[in-house]
Amino acid sequence: MLEILLFALVMMYSPGPVNMLSLFSGVSHYGWQTLRFCGGVALAMCTLFLLVGYIGGAMVTPVMQGVTASLGGLYIAYLALKLLIASYRPQQAANANHDMTFASGLIMQLTNPKAMIVVLPVVTVQFPNAHIEGINVFWVSVLLGLMAGGAPASYFLAGKQLKQLVLKPSVMSWVQRLMAFLMLLLAGQFLWDGVGLMTAII
Template sequence: MLEIFIFALVMMYSPGPVNMLSLFAGVSDYGWRALRFCAGVGAAMCLLFLATGYLGSSFMTGVLQGVAALIGGAYIAYLAVKIIKASFSSQHADRTPQNLTFVSGFLMQLTNPKAMVAVLPIVTVQFPQAQVEGLMILLMSVFLGAMAGGAPASYFVAGHRLKQAVLNPTIMRWLQRVMGVTLLALALQFLYNGYLLLS
């Protein structure tokens, strides 16, 4: 069972769009409201583990993964454009988009292809090997969902601690631009992967 947690830890805590947005929210002094975004991420992962654990991975077809990748890519591109636009406005240069809510975290993680890359091997290979079934699927899904919510929360706290190093507005504007371009690149990758899955 230790292998499940190690794999989940590596997959969930590696840099990705959700974790990077949380890091940036911490650096930008967005406030502890960003933790509701992290809770949404955890809830989405819990739901994905429950659905694939009880219904099986057969319902997550290539077409469904492609649609999720397209939706996720479009949403990430939207956030990237908002961040880049904010970097050119002096009054908002130090702020992240105001839509880091529970719902946005939930939807972003639910449509994040990286989430399914983490969920499917755990549910289809590691759960059966560890004899995780019945009620244990529910308990493991809740625990792994909490781990997933902890990933962006830890990035947020790290960003919050680093904010003193980047309080200069010029540095903040460039940080926003780099973050926006990085998210845009991720969005394009998601859109491309979605296109491949649907074609």
């Protein structure tokens, strides 16, 4: 069980699209509503662990992973473009945190290829080795889901501490542009991985 928690901790708390978005949300003075985004991430991971845990990893085909990765890439690109536009329009920048919703966190994490990199080895290798089955799959999935939600929450809190360094509106605009650029890079990686997964069997 300890091996599962350590592996999940390292994978979930490493920088990724969800964690970086939460970090910049803290830096950009977004409100505590960002925590609802973290709740969506937690539910998404819990759902993935439950589905793969009870249905089986064999059901998650490369094509399915490719499709979800591509959808995730498009969704992140959409959020990045909205943020980029808002950085040039101060009156819209204050409303940018509306994208940090529960549904946004849920969708982004369900379509995040990194999520399946965590879920598949844990469920197909570590669950059997730790004799986790039946109702225990449910409880461990809930625990891992809560850990997943804690990752972006910790990045958000770190961002709120850093915001004291970037109080000027002009600096904030550049922070938002940097975040949008990084998100576009991540979207491109998602799409590249998605197309690769879908064409690997051809």
